[in-house]
Amino acid sequence: MLSVLRIENFALVDRLELSFGIGLNVLTGETGAGKSVILDAIDAVLGGKASSKLVRAGNNKAIIEATFTLSTAVAAWLIEQGIDLIDDNSVIVSREITLSIKNIRSRSRINGILVNRQIIAEMREYLVEITAQGETVQIGQSAQVREWLDAYGDKEIGQQRQTIMDAFKRHQTVSELLEKCRDSAQEKLQKLDLLAHQLQELGGANLYTSDELEQLQQEYQRLNHVEKLQQMSYKVYQALYQDESQTPTATDLLSDSEVDLTNMVDYDSQLQAILDMVCDAQATIKEAARQVNKYGESLEANPQRLKEVESRIRQLKQICRKYGPTLNEAIAYYQSIEVEIDLLNKSEQSIEDLELEERECWQKLTQACQKLTQLRISASNKLESELIGELKRLAMEKVKFHVDIVSTTPTIYGADKITFMFSPNYGEPLKPLSNIASGGEMIRFLLALKACIFEVDRVETMIFDEIDVGVSGMVAQAIAEKLYQISQGCQVLCVTHQPLVAAMADRHFQVSKKVIDKKKGTKENNEKMEERTIVKVTALDTLNKRREELAQLAGGKSAQNAITFADSLLTQAAHYRVQQN
Structure with a gap:
């Protein structure tokens, strides 16, 4: 899990160090307070796209450092990559983003060792999964839906996909060779004729000594x-x-x-x-x-x-x-002609042999795809049942869900087009999820899906960025409970505007903007005060601080009403946690 995050000169952050814990970590604050900046920093340190906007104005270098607890899987991966362990408890990932007049330069390190972006991307798969509200767009993308279903299918589907990848590449190689053989048949005959003529000419010249x-x-x-x-x-x-x-x-x-x-x-x-x-x-x-x-x-x-x-x-x-x-080179060429003719006649497979092999490769590929389709159908049946259960717990009692799998031409990913079909209301026909689901329904679907996938493909830390926007009441409470349930198996970081979600947190952080006075040198080498805006994060480690923040989120007709409501949320959340434990 993510234990410590250090940020320097990143966006509106001057200097910041945060310590996160196990369970549900929540970041709250007013709109525009800079909550997402913290998640942007986590994304950046784990290989996210770097841009000049990430470096705080007036500075030429931003530094982000994240310390994660060391799991067995991560330790094994680090050893495989040849990266030394600092100790038995932690791994440190850092990134420097430096601006120059002409370009932007980025350097990433793991335990102090300089690594490339590909290595960071591989490590990210072990550590963090970030889910943002905008990710709901991906639900309509067939490729992403396929990846979600295959992730749910776990190792067996992964192994079969590797089999298909190997079969597809072999078929592609043989097909290309066959096509090339067909296209070059005339060229090959012309080459043989030329070599035969050269062989006759050089043989007739009776070349013996150089x-x-x-x-x-x-x-x-x-x-x-x-x-x-x-x-x-x-x-x-x-x-x-x-x-x-x-x-x-x-x-x-x-x-x-x-x-x-x-x-x-x-x-x-x-x-x-x-x-x-x-x-x-x-x-x-x-x-x-x-x-x-x-x-x-x-x-x-x-x-x-x-x-x-x-x-x-x-x-x-x-x-x-x-x-x-030279004559010596001419003699050497004469000696090589017979070898080349023999290679042309014997080393290349005949078109008939290649056609037979191509058919065999195609058969193996289609059989492998059929097996993968069956595995996907089996996984989809299980996912349908589990996901509907999760959605019902998220206040979608009448929901229907179906994974539609349609055969297509085999590719490196198999021969299936996969669509999530959805009906949120009783009596409504199933339609592609992206076509009919509302924003709130999309959010709950995505959260339920993550909960299902999380059970089979667990990462160290799951991050949710404002996925509860646009929901309230019973739905917000259901989302809060689901986030808490997920946090019992892994660390969860969540940016939220919902007091119901924030009340469920094990650790609560308030994000705000603050204007500070900062000294600045002048041309005369004098100093003057300059006002700068920074992002400030405060750990709400007392009941009163949490109550005040929840009251601020909830609003109300009077401060006392808001405080009373905040107390009820904290009491309700505490009661729920006790029940879960």
Whole structure:
């Protein structure tokens, strides 16, 4: 339950700290006193929409902090989310709403850990349920009616809805795949034709080694320059070994140097190493001359081979342009084509297989929907009986209620359109609730519905915001008793104008507006007094304070009449509580 609420610079609230207790907590005050601001703060701290209007004028930051008692379910959820527990008794949720020149920024924390809006929304489901008068509009919305009925059906319906969700998603996936398969059948054939052509072209090119093109280009240069290579080979041979013009060759010069060094070694043996090097160089030069001569003699023009090489180079370059840019990449692509063709032929299911699977998925989905419909019918029969009983206790003796379930096309939520049918008066036919119920009837219906759902989907705190507007007398008394009954199972916070409801409270808070003087700095750094309006909340913890507030709510011809009436309400409420206990 909500134990402490701290608010700072929120709407008309300057600073406020409230301590709530178990049972029925009631907030009263004149119209416009700011009662709903307290509930707005609870909504905001639990992820409600943030706006600049929520930040008190003249400030740039609003802070709300709510402390809840720690239940077993909440503790387990916090551990699952990786959020440390402060202690065994409480969990603290806070939110800062900060204004800047251009935007608004909001930060939420659980036990001091920064969390996103989704996490806060999940936690809210465990802690608080807020019911406002405007929520009666939702009764006419089929989706909301479905959620209410399914909540009443509890875990079994929830599990079946999950089964339907899985079946619906599977059917949707198979249907989309089937449609895609049908649409792409021609594209697939075209792709296979293209790959077959590419496979034939690359296979016919006889690609083996990635360096073939480089080798062919070297061979082309040799074949295309045979004469020049022969001439240059002969020239090098002459320079190294044998020159017909009697010009000394490299070998001749090295031979002369060898003779001189041999003579020098006779005088200085340390020159032997140099002599050895010259001898080795002479042998190397002779071998080089022999090989270059042999190379030149082996060269011969081969026009036919030159044409073959030119043709092969052109072929390989074309392959590289289409499948490369390198020959190595073209070979890799060639090797991948067969794999891709095999995948196209084998990995995708045939249209016939998919059509069969689609029919099977549809059958499973419709069967799951039929089971959910039966569960909903069973839950609706029970809800009809229980809700009529609750409505009769709310002074609607002649009421008739029926949950109308009509089959529709299966969706992720099942295959039912659900409507609450209602007749408040004897002899009147059942019609959609939203079409015929008055405001007071809507309020009582919603309260009775919450009472029914509460029994199967209990939250820590239920909040009711002015749901008793427009009712009086016996109906108001019935609403007060129902709120008290609900509060015996969980904490209830209620904003009310009804003295009958307020008299039933376990804790009573008076909300009022107050004008205060506040210091404000001037341009000259002086201070002056500024009047500001704040919301003030007073806990009415004595009988006299409660009596006065109830008298104020009730009004009357004289103050004494109102006080007497307030006393009667408190006495009546005390007597009712004793009876319930």
